């Protein structure tokens with residue numbers, strides 16, 4: 001992305017809204033672009049419709065296709081980030097930050113007191129994102145992720161208290 005596009009892109013705020021069942025195909029596509037174990041559109045639709053799930057979608061402007069999503073699952077006063085992803089063309093414009101800020105506020109309203117997640121130890125962008133919001137490392141799971149090429153990667157477990 002060029003410098004002007006980056007500056008222009010950063011100045012526009014994404015449109016963030018709760019996910020709807022009709023977003024399921026786009027969520028499955030965005031998730032599958034990055035994660036080795038994909039989710040089918042039906043799995044995504046079930047998650048979005050599940051009362052224990054809290055999902056947000058991002059668009060660069062009203063009426064444009066989904067360019068990012070955040071899906072969390074709530075259990076009592078704890079929640080877990082199941083997945084967060086932003087389309088490659090829309091990255092590094094603050095979209096993940098906007099979704100997470102909105103998500104943390106929304107989960108707080110749902111009386112969540114701690115938010116957990118797992119992240120691959122070498123996922124620099126995601127680690128920066130989570131540290132920005134005050135997530136702290138609470139554990140490590142060696143060889144937790146199995147990749148398509150057969151290799152494994154360590155997971156860091158992080159928590160943020162509200």
Ligand SMILES: CC(C)(COP(=O)(O)OP(=O)(O)OC[C@H]1O[C@@H](n2cnc3c(N)ncnc32)[C@H](O)[C@@H]1OP(=O)(O)O)[C@@H](O)C(=O)NCCC(=O)NCCS
Pocket residue numbers: 034084085086087090091092093094095096097098118119120123124125126128129132
């Ligand atoms: C991780 C991800 C969601 C970040 O989305 P994004 O919209 O590009 O992130 P933002 O623009 O809001 O930036 C968040 C932070 O990450 C940093 N960042 C984003 N992309 C980066 C990159 N490629 N390299 C280094 N830092 C990066 C930003 O500078 C920012 O940090 P700051 O607060 O210190 O400025 C996106 O890269 C993605 O979808 N990755 C694939 C899926 C994934 O890894 N999900 C997380 C699984 S746990």
